Amino acid sequence: xxxxxxxxxxVLAALAEIGGAWLVWQGVREERGLLWxxxxxxxxGTYGLLVTFQPEASFGRVLAAYGGVFVAGSLAxxxxxxxxxxxxxxxxxxxxxxxxxxxxxxxxxx
Numbered sequence: 001x002x003x004x005x006x007x008x009x010x011v012l013a014a015l016a017e018i019g020g021a022w023l024v025w026q027g028v029r030e031e032r033g034l035l036w037x038x039x040x041x042x043x044x045g046t047y048g049l050l051v052t053f054q055p056e057a058s059f060g061r062v063l064a065a066y067g068g069v070f071v072a073g074s075l076a077x078x079x080x081x082x083x084x085x086x087x088x089x090x091x092x093x094x095x096x097x098x099x100x101x102x103x104x105x106x107x108x109x110x
Contacts, residue, residue: 002055003106010066010101013050014073020044022077056105065104068097 020043027036054062072094078084086094 006055006105009050009053010069011073013047013066014069016043016050017047017070018073018077020047022081061104065101068099068101068104071097 020040023036023040023043025040026032027034027038027040051062051066056062075084075086075090075094079086
């Protein structure tokens with residue numbers, strides 16, 4: 001149950017952070033305005049809150065592992081939202097990052 005909760009929190013955090021960054025990008029780079037930027041800032045704040053609910057107590061471990069989730073999630077966001085087509089190296093890199101997440105967060109520890 002803890003594993004499922006942890007994975008779900010990582011997925012939600014990724015949606016909030018990547019979505020928030022995308023909203024800020026749209027507001028500034030695509031000139032959609034301050035409402036988009038403000039929504040992005042709120043989403044980024046939600047990301048910061050979500051990671052605090054991870055069962056692991058170490059901030060450094062959680063954020064280090066989340067980095068791998070962010071990499072894979074960013075590629076997935078690009079596919080779904082922006083029509084990005086990852087190549088085999090993008091996919092291989094994302095797989096390596098997710099393996100790193102598994103090792104950092106879920107390896108047995110004494």
